[in-house]
Amino acid sequence: MFPLGPSKTASYTSATNRGFWRYNWRVLGEQRVTVPAGEFDVWVLEFSEDSVNNLFRGERIFYVDKATHTPVRVDSRVVRGMSSYTPSWQAVTFTRPGR
Numbered sequence: 278m279f280p281l282g283p284s285k286t287a288s289y290t291s292a293t294n295r296g297f298w299r300y301n302w303r304v305l306g307e308q309r310v311t312v313p314a315g316e317f318d319v320w321v322l323e324f325s326e327d328s329v330n331n332l333f334r335g336e337r338i339f340y341v342d343k344a345t346h347t348p349v350r351v352d353s354r355v356v357r358g359m360s361s362y363t364p365s366w367q368a369v370t371f372t373r374p375g376r
Contacts, residue, residue: 278302281320281341290329297329310340310350314371317342317349333358345374 278287287302305321322339334357340350349368 278304281322281343281346283307295328299327299329301325305338307343308340312340312350312367312369314349314368317371319343319349328358331357333360335360335362337363342371347371 278285281304283304283306285304289300291298291300301324303323305323308319308321310317310319317340319340319342322341324337324339325334327334333355335353335355337354338352339348341347342349349371350366351363352365353362354365355362
């Protein structure tokens with residue numbers, strides 16, 4: 278998947294104390310986003326995680342600054358199940374490395 282590029286994907290499964298989980302990443306494309314910290318040219322990545330028993334599914338869209346590979350926005354939602362899933366967020370301040 279790295280370097281990031283259109284339509285690249287990655288998938289893996291993990292075992293945790295909560296059971297087995299499937300994780301999927303997909304690069305949706307490029308765009309320019311505006312958040313309180315400024316305007317950024319980003320890669321848009323889709324991330325999903327599913328419990329193997331299908332009791333939970335969460336999805337996130339990451340907006341990753343192309344220059345620094347730093348997320349500047351994340352949109353999160355629980356599709357199925359209950360969780361204290363990390364809420365959506367946007368960068369409020371941003372300091373580029375070396376400044």
